[in-house]
Amino acid sequence: MNHERLVFINGEMVPESRATVSLFDIGRLYGAAFYESIRTFRHTLFHLTEHYARLKASLRYAGILDMLDFNRVEEAIIKTLEANIDLTHEDDDMWICVEVTPGTGFPMPLKKGNKSTPTVFAYSSELPHADYVRYYAEGKPAVTSIFRNIPSQSFEQRCKNRARLPHYLSKLYCQGIDPDAFALMLDTNGFVTEGTGANIFFVSNGKLFTPTMRNILNGISRLYTIELAKNAGIEVIEKDIGLYEAYNAEEAFWTTTSYCILPIRTIDGRRIGGGKPGKTTLSLLSAWSESVGVDIVGQAKLFSRV
């Protein structure tokens, strides 16, 4: 129960401290790694079918779905869950990440005739409750990045991938301005896209607004939030959103795998709503808690160790 976490790498379970990928893996050489980040609720993996479907879509886009026996992905996830779940308190939950790359090849990756075997690995983590627990109540500042998200004609962010240099640059940029803030990334036309690891939503006149999927991650949490909103009779509109609309929203929040929904307090120093989490945001978070049978905020409070 106190063992080191185990990581699945191409079929084997290895201790996390030795969990590595070859320097010559094409995933590393090109950022051509496609992954899913899945959390449990009550120790059950959430929306697993949707994650499988999205990963298949990423791999088809990247042209490597046909090279892969997809059972290997399912095996990776299941085995990683089983091997590590005992490290998670029965009232807490965990996080699993599974990745697929085209495999290893050096010095001539992708050379004619040399079909490589995809690399599959999966690793787990405790949920980083301490990092966000206080923002459920306070809201988290957002800062617009000067680095623009990659346009879809270069490649589509919709597929969850590791070629995220603008996200890294944005994170760093935003830490320099406000260490507490998350970065907000615009597209090359100046419209809001996403955070560096989360989707974004706005509330105005009782409706939910979120960017179109033109060049953002096709977030599973984003889709679930839309579903929850529709169930609650809230209209959801996908459209181009500029900074005027962002600054003037009544509420704003991030969605992602770990914290589910996190309120935004300010954007570029403008207070959103009254500067504290809005009631639509909180009601969506409650609906989520209810639907999964876990008090999401309560759990974060209980298990955060600052």
Place this chain on the structure above:
Amino acid sequence: MNHERLVFINGEMVPESRATVSLFDIGRLYGAAFYESIRTFRHTLFHLTEHYARLKASLRYAGILDMLDFNRVEEAIIKTLEANIDLTHEDDDMWICVEVTPGTGFPMPLKKGNKSTPTVFAYSSELPHADYVRYYAEGKPAVTSIFRNIPSQSFEQRCKNRARLPHYLSKLYCQGIDPDAFALMLDTNGFVTEGTGANIFFVSNGKLFTPTMRNILNGISRLYTIELAKNAGIEVIEKDIGLYEAYNAEEAFWTTTSYCILPIRTIDGRRIGGGKPGKTTLSLLSAWSESVGVDIVGQAKLFSRV
């Protein structure tokens, strides 16, 4: 003399078969790895000063230069050369790659207050002569990719990095059309940028044309080719180049670390010049051979083992 290649990883030399990077390295998680690819001529590293300067520029751009003791990079290169040079025939040469990433951090990379130590590693390879030797004489086909290079407002290709998903998609796309071809990438305005691992040059009316550095790799081989051309009294013009100009060039060639200069035979099926290497291309390649004291084509022929 017949030992396995040794790889430098954060100060240690390890056998290539065990050369790995942590799954949680930020370089891998974001494609935020910055690297140099350097070859030897007569067992001496070529243009080492220029490679140091370019790597520093990449790291400054990425905001991590100040976190790094740059001596570690120099040590990595020297040690990797020393540890592997005996594997290279005295008339052949080798290739060294050195990489720097922001270091390891999971699950919250780049978190406030947690400055990570950059990861530094270097690995070597024999030159893949067999892969390109015949193209010196025949020229290599080029195929325009439908995936566009990333615009500089997302991040600048000028820094040599590992977030190259459009390059991966382009390589794959082009292999599907012609397994023999290299992919040619356009920018989001449709102008020629670079190959997936090489810069491109055209010859028209006795002048050398090459794309501006707006969103291409700042290639050391590119710069050396410009220098050789100027020494030979050839005017070099950097400008926006469209497909009309590319298709109608008298000559065209790639430049990169390993093969130095490689003629292009066709672009999208249009024969360039007479469909065989042009005289300016060949004279620049000769000038390069002369200046480094290695018959580049001869060496490739001698050591290619198809």
Place this chain on the structure above:
Amino acid sequence: MNHERLVFINGEMVPESRATVSLFDIGRLYGAAFYESIRTFRHTLFHLTEHYARLKASLRYAGILDMLDFNRVEEAIIKTLEANIDLTHEDDDMWICVEVTPGTGFPMPLKKGNKSTPTVFAYSSELPHADYVRYYAEGKPAVTSIFRNIPSQSFEQRCKNRARLPHYLSKLYCQGIDPDAFALMLDTNGFVTEGTGANIFFVSNGKLFTPTMRNILNGISRLYTIELAKNAGIEVIEKDIGLYEAYNAEEAFWTTTSYCILPIRTIDGRRIGGGKPGKTTLSLLSAWSESVGVDIVGQAKLFSRV
């Protein structure tokens, strides 16, 4: 009852002929003035709440809402109405404009530490009936401008502001072609945005079409027209509209504070519909008249003094 109009400037009522703003007001120095233009119907200010909300949104976007006691704006409007309403015939109406700027500062506006007090002023006018009365019956020509509206990543037109140089250039351009015409401005992709002081609508197949709010003024008259249309069971669609759709519309009209709805007769010389005001246009105008208890066209006829 025959006195000069009085203008509200920072709390004081001054005669219009002496109504001035400091040369060093930041609003003048940067076009950073945010305003509302409001008309009365039966001597009551129309949609005042909506105008307040829009002005607040403009000021929040511009980062100056928190510096301002918004009561000053309300005071400006009320006092200006009261001080000038006796100049308006009981069957006619008037027009009030209220503006807010960041205040005065020279030679170093916006200097660190120097928070300036926003400037607030309001002025009134009779409605310029004579300028448009005949177009209710004839329709007004429109001419597409060669100067493109400012893209939202520079700043958003949604906020009513005074940095409208492309609007000035377009007005002048269009007067040169047809002194009778209003200018139609395109965005940087060539889609229809707005006039130089009005929003635009088209009717096709019984539906109302109008540009999305991506880079146009968030017109109160635009919103009211949409409301009237919906009440009349007319579907309203916001979308990208090109010149093909504009030229081929069955009807087209402008909306703005003063004339409410004004039919368009031609665009770039192409007759719209039969070249005279369409029935949807006229029915919306009637609905407006009815809802405010003023025969808008009748009033314009009665009080126009050509």
Place this chain on the structure above:
Amino acid sequence: MNHERLVFINGEMVPESRATVSLFDIGRLYGAAFYESIRTFRHTLFHLTEHYARLKASLRYAGILDMLDFNRVEEAIIKTLEANIDLTHEDDDMWICVEVTPGTGFPMPLKKGNKSTPTVFAYSSELPHADYVRYYAEGKPAVTSIFRNIPSQSFEQRCKNRARLPHYLSKLYCQGIDPDAFALMLDTNGFVTEGTGANIFFVSNGKLFTPTMRNILNGISRLYTIELAKNAGIEVIEKDIGLYEAYNAEEAFWTTTSYCILPIRTIDGRRIGGGKPGKTTLSLLSAWSESVGVDIVGQAKLFSRV
């Protein structure tokens, strides 16, 4: 000698505290004011001919040159200098701003047939030495703005105008991040344009780089800096400059009317050069001092009153 400054407004000299422009001036209503900002050296106006030429170009672009008797501009400048020069210490210098607008018109500016008479005014100021004197030695931080400069197809920044809302928003944005910093504005493609009141230069490999004039102010100080550089045998290159090049410059500096040349210490937190004024920057500043017979830095030190 201790009187209030006098301002020229349409032919009259009025005390600064009463220097105002009509609320209904088209310059104010549209940001359609075109101006020149000129400083003296040894009480002589610097590059007056160039300022006249640039103002004429602005007015021709704006379509109002033909309506104006340009002698009025010359008169404004001369009279303003004469009326205020006695307020300037014999070893100090002053600053004059002259502006032209299309004139006054309300409520229907630019209406057919109503040619308005352009408004001409000029005002003066002491030089704000205290605001920048310490940056000559330390360099000034620069912060990239998220608001992009207006593209030239909307209107050209080359003409010095008052529709500068993105400049205002950028100033405010940048003060929020670092009250000490100047904002650096990018164009809609992400290339460097200018500051909010200054042009920018970079030094790399002994050459001077500055953005092309595509969408920046055609700065007189910019042109003079280029002239000084050429006289000193320094090559000057106008080109698209991205953040990679900006961050990696050996030196960087602003040019403007008041402080002439001001070194840049950091851009987005990256130290430029060693983080202190570079030798090319300082030598150009010296050359300027020499050519005008005023020790620019010395004067700023002597007359700054912090």
Place this chain on the structure above:
Amino acid sequence: MNHERLVFINGEMVPESRATVSLFDIGRLYGAAFYESIRTFRHTLFHLTEHYARLKASLRYAGILDMLDFNRVEEAIIKTLEANIDLTHEDDDMWICVEVTPGTGFPMPLKKGNKSTPTVFAYSSELPHADYVRYYAEGKPAVTSIFRNIPSQSFEQRCKNRARLPHYLSKLYCQGIDPDAFALMLDTNGFVTEGTGANIFFVSNGKLFTPTMRNILNGISRLYTIELAKNAGIEVIEKDIGLYEAYNAEEAFWTTTSYCILPIRTIDGRRIGGGKPGKTTLSLLSAWSESVGVDIVGQAKLFSRV
């Protein structure tokens, strides 16, 4: 019954082998020819009213509707049908194309004062069943073109015209890659537009997706497919569609006048759905057959002569 086809040219019926247009016709000199391509079902012209309306819209856009007696177009279609229908088997159908150009003018087309008379011609053809019959069962490969469709600010593809050089280049490009394939054209932002003579549809999650009409042909077959889908209770969504969505569609198909609906098997080598015609595609095709009283696939099989 075995005579040569007859072509309508400006009022006369001439044998196809002598069907020509003047070299100096402006339609030919500028690609300024606007046309409709109409097929019969059971020897009756399909959706003639819609074709008339679209042609009028094209001509109004092109500024030549007012010069033309539209009866000439109707006469052309009717006469061409009558003159050639006996060449078509009673169970087969035919195809008629009618074109309008601004008329003839050389060497100074469009010269001031010289109003030319529009040229009107119409020609017919048997349906090229053999060219596509096998794809109803197999699906047809699609290949993305590197040549981008013309943006609407140059001119709008919505009007059916003859200035289709990118379509020609794309056809040729795609034949070079796969002689069996149709080319898929992207817009200048990288979103899917249309084929070189057909519109495109995708099926995902039981809904039909198709590009917005921003820069594609306003296809009559496209509109009819949307109508059929709505009748069948299938939701139809017009939106920006990138390659990720295209590659991951469950079904995809082309629509055009001749073959009505043609399934797509692969896009850039990725198999769509299972790589064979999907059930929504086939059910729409059946609905079409039913509604027109012709077994479309059966007819193609019967009359194809490979």
Place this chain on the structure above:
Amino acid sequence: MNHERLVFINGEMVPESRATVSLFDIGRLYGAAFYESIRTFRHTLFHLTEHYARLKASLRYAGILDMLDFNRVEEAIIKTLEANIDLTHEDDDMWICVEVTPGTGFPMPLKKGNKSTPTVFAYSSELPHADYVRYYAEGKPAVTSIFRNIPSQSFEQRCKNRARLPHYLSKLYCQGIDPDAFALMLDTNGFVTEGTGANIFFVSNGKLFTPTMRNILNGISRLYTIELAKNAGIEVIEKDIGLYEAYNAEEAFWTTTSYCILPIRTIDGRRIGGGKPGKTTLSLLSAWSESVGVDIVGQAKLFSRV
């Protein structure tokens, strides 16, 4: 000597009144016709070699050079000259146009396996002196079109082609504004490109400016003007030119095959220079006359028949 002009069509000479192209010629169906327009000086074809080279470049770009026996083009030109030269007065000159299309194919142009034979034709004309003679002295007005030139990623204007619908729309647009004017076309970024049948030049500070070749015709007259300027010691700069620069040029002129150089008097109503032909313009025209041994203006005067 008084016979009808003869036109070369695929090897035969036919009277102009019967000079036609098949309705089913791909050149007509797609605007895929590539041509050269050549004039004589003293009855000798001017810059024939350059025209051959440009046509070959157009055909290589369009992928049809290899299908064509280029002798057919040379034959067409020579025969057309010979067959018609007797219609031209010995002191006057003529104009020949040669065109190449991919050939005829209907209903399935470009179908797999069906290589068509290119169509080649050539026709001649007297020079339309009367249409432009008075502008040599007065200058010709220019009006900026609202239709933007096609971007090079759709296809490159550099190749002289017949898919010029924006040029047609621009011509029509401009005739509507000023029947005397030529249209000036901007690119999709708002920079000056070309006229609808001519290149454009500007003179500022004694230098010649002209747009880069990014998306304009590679004019032979443009190249010759550059050559003449260089011979006269005038610096020639190719760059992005906006309307500010165009309006403020000291001189401006068109270049094309027929009139060689034609001064521009106004652009969008702004007088260029003093509103009459500038001295650099006239000196270049003189140099041209001298170099070809024909007084170009004199000839136009002599042979214009208004």
